[in-house]
Amino acid sequence: MNSNIILIGFMGCGKTSVGERIAQHMGYTFADTDHMIEQDTGMEISTIFSEKGEEYFRDLETETIRKLADKGDKMVISTGGGLPMRECNARILNKLGFVVYLKAAKDTVLARLAGDASRPLLAGGNAEEKVGRLLDYREPMYEAAAHLIAETDGRTFEEIIGEIVRNYEIIIKPQTE
Ligand code: S3P
Numbered sequence: 806m807n808s809n810i811i812l813i814g815f816m817g818c819g820k821t822s823v824g825e826r827i828a829q830h831m832g833y834t835f836a837d838t839d840h841m842i843e844q845d846t847g848m849e850i851s852t853i854f855s856e857k858g859e860e861y862f863r864d865l866e867t868e869t870i871r872k873l874a875d876k877g878d879k880m881v882i883s884t885g886g887g888l889p890m891r892e893c894n895a896r897i898l899n900k901l902g903f904v905v906y907l908k909a910a911k912d913t914v915l916a917r918l919a920g921d922a923s924r925p926l927l928a929g930g931n932a933e934e935k936v937g938r939l940l941d942y943r944e945p946m947y948e949a950a951a952h953l954i955a956e957t958d959g960r961t962f963e964e965i966i967g968e969i970v971r972n973y974e975i976i977i978k979p980q981t982e
């Protein structure tokens with residue numbers, strides 16, 4: 806297993822905000838799969854969904870984490886919310902390093918995403934119903950793919966990051982030094 810830290814979880818659970826802070830704290834490089842896909846294609850995620858379709862986007866996600874697997878260590882990687890749903894992706898993440906599920910309740914997600922039009926899967930219709938259904942379906946897969954489940958509801962960044970770094974240092978670092 807490589808010694809990267811990988812953040813998984815639902816849209817709006819705080820993967821980017823937490824990831825950037827951990828990277829800064831550890832002196833690691835920060836990578837974000839959505840951002841990498843936008844850079845590589847020159848297209849926004851919502852345009853990729855509308856012009857090329859979801860399967861095309863999912864293939865790009867798999868390609869992106871394969872590329873990251875070739876890059877080595879000392880990265881904090883924030884992943885798109887649907888990425889661990891593909892079994893082959895979950896296996897690649899497991900090899901990439903310490904996988905952390907940032908767990909957030911439906912109401913927290915809804916509050917964080919209110920007014921955000923950048924998530925194609927939540928566009929149109931009843932957001933509460935969509936988030937509820939997708940979260941119920943995905944939760945077991947997030948939990949199965951993770952080495953650590955970090956609760957985010959009602960906690961500060963310091964608390965969440967402290968828990969992740971402590972566990973990472975106990976579980977991963979001694980094996981890699
Ligand atoms: C998605 C989550 C988004 C982005 C795309 C699909 C999903 O990333 O990859 O809109 O399937 O949950 P964030 O989790 O960073 O919002």
